[in-house]
Amino acid sequence: MDQGDRKIRSIILAGGSGTRLWPLSREQYPKQFLKFGKTSIFQDTLIRCLHISDIKEIFVVTNESQKFFVSGQIKEFGYDIPVENILIEPRGKNTLPAICFGMKEIEKRYGSSIVGVFPSDHILEKAAMNIIAGAASMASENLVTFGIAPRSPHTGYGYIKPGEALGDGFRVLEFREKPVLAQAKKYVKEGCLWNSGMFLFKTDLFFSELKKHAFDVFKAFEASENISAIYDAVPSISIDYGIMEKSSCVAVIRLDENWSDLGNFDAMYEELEKDGSGNVVYGCDNVSIGSNDNLIYSKPKKLVSLIDVSGMVVVDTPDALLVCPRSSSQKVKDLVSVLKKNDDERAYLHQTVYRPWGSYTILESSERHKIKNIMVMPEKKLSLQLHHHRSEHWVVVKGMAQVQVDGSEFFLSPGESTFIKGGIKHRLSNPGKIPLEIIEVQLGDSVAEDDIVRFDDEYGRVKH
Secondary structure, three states, X not given: OOHHHHOEEEEEEOOOOOXXXXXXXXXXXXXXXXXXXXXXXXXXXXXXXXOOOOHHHEEXXXXXXXXXXXXXXXXXXXXXXXXXXXXXEOOOOOHHHHHHHXXXXXXXXXXXXXXEEEEOOOEEOOOHHHHHHOOOOHHHOOEEEEEEOOOOOOOOXXXXXXXXXXXXXXXXXXXXXXXXXHHHHHHHHOOOXXXXXXXXXXXXXXXXXXXXXXXXXXXXXHHOOXXXXXXXXXXXXXXXXXXXXXXXXXXEEEEOOOEEOOOOHHHHHHHOOOOOOOOEEEOOEEOOEOOEOOEEEOOOOOEEOOEOOEOEEEEEEOOEEEEEEHHXXXXXXXXXXXHHHOOOHHHOOOOEEEEOOEEEEEEEEOOOEEEEEEEEOOOOEOXXXXXXXXXXXXXXXXXXXXXXXXXXXXXXXXXXXXXXXXXXXXXXXXXXXXXEEEEEXXXXXXXXXXXXXXXXXXXXXXXX
């Protein structure tokens, strides 16, 4: 294999649904985009991939509602990823179709390639990327996965049982599902590794094994160039069940570096810095008595106090409060399922909602009115749109607003306002160099987000 073949391209899987860290994450704002410091988990993943791949050779598989988070958070670093490198799944079909999507695009662009596959919502020490890059030669003849040396008999992870030595790794004897505690203790004693969900594949071998073990997936991607048609035909299936558990050429490389999939609040607690009482306190002020080993999250300057409480999760957001034992935090996804069943939009949206042009925060709402604080980033604009069932009143708080209403155009300074009747085309833009902030008051028979018809949109969003 020549030096060119050793170049590694990367796929970042960024289509998670955000249910396990609710109410911090929501379906339209999943955990990979949360920031627990200066950078998000997705941005940390991107930084790691830049250690082995050029920015133009990193591909992100995501969905329509999250593509602007992806592009926006990449641009925060001063990088411009090619728009064709952001691959939009029409619908989630688990990890095997998502990986196939990325592998196909890389093969089309570069031919035979070594490709690293990385979930966007994991924590991993950057040093591990040296080991991953060093496995490129092994990936020529093996489907390579990476196993984490267990820190405990964890019941939230799958396990990999390594066999005979194979270069710097081991032949995989068996993949094991998430166990109960007694089984987890047994697996750790046997030398099993946590299944990290990270891979290194050579495109030729990957598609050969795909054809052999998951022919329905292979056939769907071969039958059409249209991704919607492909996803109509392809089954929902994981990479482990589709290929890795069936292939005879799977190798695992052990990683001893710190790793977590932040699968729930208990895992989040383990990763974040603790005070002298073992409490993780994020965002808020905290004065507690006799309370230990808790995860406490609330907004800045809010005082949260616990008395004689231990091992709990307390997560306070503007529209939801979660309190549960850390040991029960895996049940949060069941709570989100109930919210979805009740058609509660709090399963999907925060009060603060991010858009490609900026964000808005709902300050107050009822069936017939809604008050928003809208922030438009410099040189960005909303779509040209109208609403059938509501009027809008805009008051500028900061910056300069460029307003288009029914064919006329004018500017508003701080303190100035305008009124837009229902059924009238309008557009809000920020022509300035500082963020534009406005207060929007909506009034009407319906103030739902789906009452919008778009006529022109520079972000490619579909009309509603």
